[in-house]
Amino acid sequence: MVKFLLNRLAMMLLTMLCASFLVFAVCEYTPGSVARKSLGPFATQQQVDLLTAKLKANDPLVVRYGRWLGVLVGAIPDPLQDPSTGLNFKDPRGAQYFGNFGYSTLNKLPVNDVIWNRLGNTAILAGLAFLLIVPLSIIFGILSGLKEGGALDRTLSVICITFTSIPEFASGVFLVTLFVILWPILPGTSPLTSDGGWAIPYQFVLPVAVLVIYDFGYVARMIRVSMIAVMERPYIRTAVLKGMSTRRVILGHALRNAMIAPFTVLLLQINFLISGVVVTELVFAYPGFGRLILEASLFGDISTLEAATLITVAIAVVTQLLGDLGYMLLDPRIRVR
């Protein structure tokens, strides 16, 4: 078991290295240099060249990637914070520490000051959505999977498919029209400040609703398919012919088996909810992680992008690991000794 976990940890580090290098390489092709972005549009070409030389930004890609890694693990100080650059970039944690994601050229702030706050906001949004998606999709999936092709199955399937196929921006606008304009009981934006006169809990309702509507139908469909397959298994027949009631058969025999396959899908939703909710965040002006990534990539803010990449990869790998552990918990056949 220890070996298994160590193995997974090593894989996780390797994945993070590969992903961060890819992002680093791709950023090469975005217009504008680090120096130009740091100095702003009004700096002269001479100033930019000077800073480029100081930052050694003309070194080969791999060398610069290595330097970035060095900053990250705290082996070397962040060159942007060097007072000689005259940029006046100051990280209160110091220029050299483990986990130094560098300086965001977009926000003119240390990445660590920006990103965790945003991630926290998104985590709240995602967590609330996930808490609703899990029970909703399980209930919908199980109920429609009980009797394939029955009236209940068809009704629920139509609901699920309709909801899943409405894009987030459409359902967002629709909900805003309904609950903000026609029947104003909720705020139309969610900046997570009380300035607009709405208490913060109210601001979560619509973004969470949009996410749940978009996502739960898909997961419910997955659970439905798995449930249908399980209900046809001979051990369900065994349970029924033992004289058990339908309810006991489902709760005692079918449910756990039916959750084995969709378990990964369910966990994958965490990844989606953390990094893929850009549209919802934009619609509701929500200060979240997805929007940060979007802004950073439009601006070419390498430091922020790299940090975001590492975080999302880490989340993805961790959820996969949780998925595997969950499998083992659910299915005794694949437990490792």
Added chain:
Amino acid sequence: MNLIVSNPQGSAMSGSSPSHTVLDVNDLRIEFHGKSETVVAVPTLSFRVKAGESYGLVGESGCGKSTTAMAIMGYLGSTGVIAGGSIRFEGKELVGASARELREIRGRQIAMVYQDPMSALNPVKTIGSQLAEVPLLHLGVSRTEAMEMAAAMLEDVRLPDAGDMLKRYPHQLSGGQQQRVVIAMALLARPSLLLLDEPTTGLDVTVEAAVIDLIGELRSRYSTSLLFISHNLGLIAETCDRVGIMYSGEMVEEGPTGDLFRRPRHPYTQGLIDCIPDITHDKRSRSLAAIPGHIPLPQERPIGCFFAPRCTGFTAGLCDRPDLELEHIGGDHMVRCIRWRDMKRSQPAQLAQIGKAQVQTQAVAVSGLTKLYKLGGDRTLKANESVSFNAAKAEIVALVGESGCGKSTLARIVTGLDRATSGEVRIAGENVAEIQAKDRPRDLLQSVQMIFQNPDSTLNPSHCAAFSIRRSIKKFGIRKGKAAIEERVRELLEMVRLSPAIANRKPNQLSGGQKQRIAIARAFAADPALIVADEPVSALDVSVQAAIVTLLLDIQREKQSTMLFISHDLALVRHVADKVVVMYLGKVMEQGTVEEVFDGGTHPYTEALISAIRSPNPDEKRRDRVHLTGDTPSPINVPTGCRFATRCHRKVGAVCDSVAPPLRKMSDTHEIACHIDATELRTTPSRYGALGQGRA
């Protein structure tokens, strides 16, 4: 010893009178309503099971026997409907019973044992919790009491270490153990009727023997009535008091077991009995009489006798009258055949003398073949260990053994699907043991062809039947040009007795037998020198099996190809093979000609295998059953001495556990690996002798 055994409180005791009827099925009609059509699975069926009786329901797949069992349990799925008739259990009507009434009967008064125990048990729940559910549901006991009852029941079904067993999961048990658990589960609430739906199909023969013994023992102990559903006539003949033969949803013959098997009256029953191979005859003394044609689909049942299209005694104006009844022909024996008085049992066809292959040119020589699978760590799985045997040209060598004995691994190495760890396989003088199929030259590939076990999964469902035959001809360049290839395809289809019209059908439009004929045609399309047939007929119904085996033997004789015939069915091997190699846990236990292995002194394991064969012939003396204990050990940690020592009934002593057995040369061709010396081996009590009285 425990609560259950010391206090028999079950409902089984209620029926004290011997003639009391437990189950009365009367004019039962079962239909399946699809979206556009209605299929009548069982048109009309009547039979009775009396208290304490064991009633056997026999028939081939699709005859409606399992459907009948499910109808009794009230479990026909969403499309199945009981359209008429009644099922009375202990006087109570089950047709139309409410869900609540059914729940009280299911598991409590009627319990069931299923065909495939692995899938009948929930993989994510422990044995203990699955067993305890039954008393918790039906007997109103506490959880601890239920667990105690479960543990006691596990001891009753002879599972060792019941306490530990309760905590295990189904996948940690062997097939035989799983079936014992299912039986224990069925018996926990002391039902008065036990439905057994092919309870031993899929189990190894020695395991099957033990399970059948157990069922017999528990039956008398708990005085449970049995409804035994099977396609295996031998098994039914041995375990049942009365037998009903079903054909296409109808009872065609019913009677007391001895009477029915001694004097079968219906031509179908006669055909069924004649088409199963028996241990006393080989291919030189008897050919299997196949029943022509196939079971009609429910939509294409003829008017009158359903068996008419396949019957040699069909008489127009007599057999196609719509009101054929089951006719009493003395005693309890009933038959649904208007011409039963005229139906003479056809005599086994006399064979053209098949001489033994005269020229003994070596075709395949396997020597010292070993295959180890590394499983990580220091664990290795020994699939084959120094296996050696020869096959002469045009000879059929049977590889026999139970699951896990390494016979399929051997086949994979010979065909190049896997490579040997060490040792040699010489085909036409060339060692191919370590050459995989992708590295083999084309002429070598062509010379070794394989016939697989399950024709359903080996034909590509999206290609037509002739596709694989055509491809084989093209790839090996047997014929050139489109017309010549088509000509050859037609010849091959004719060779396997299929009409050319079948060439363009998709596999799902073919029956199992037709699919296997296509597979045989494909294998022979390449004009191979060696055919490896891995359980080629074990997935087929007995009447079809006979036809396929006969066909295979005919073609093999005509083409003079060598064949490795892999099978677990010893009666079939007796009928097919020239030479037999008996394997156990990766090692050869015995090899010799078919006569030597079946008639002479044999290895204790072979003896056990042969003794497990059941014959439906009631006049054939019961063989002394050899009772093997335990399960086949895991091939990962094999016993150090003789592989068979842990289960052997003729163990010499400690030497068996520690020293590998010497090879006893019984004759030039007969070898036995055993510590018992040759003279003593020779005096093995004859298996057809008078010693065994069998079970009472």
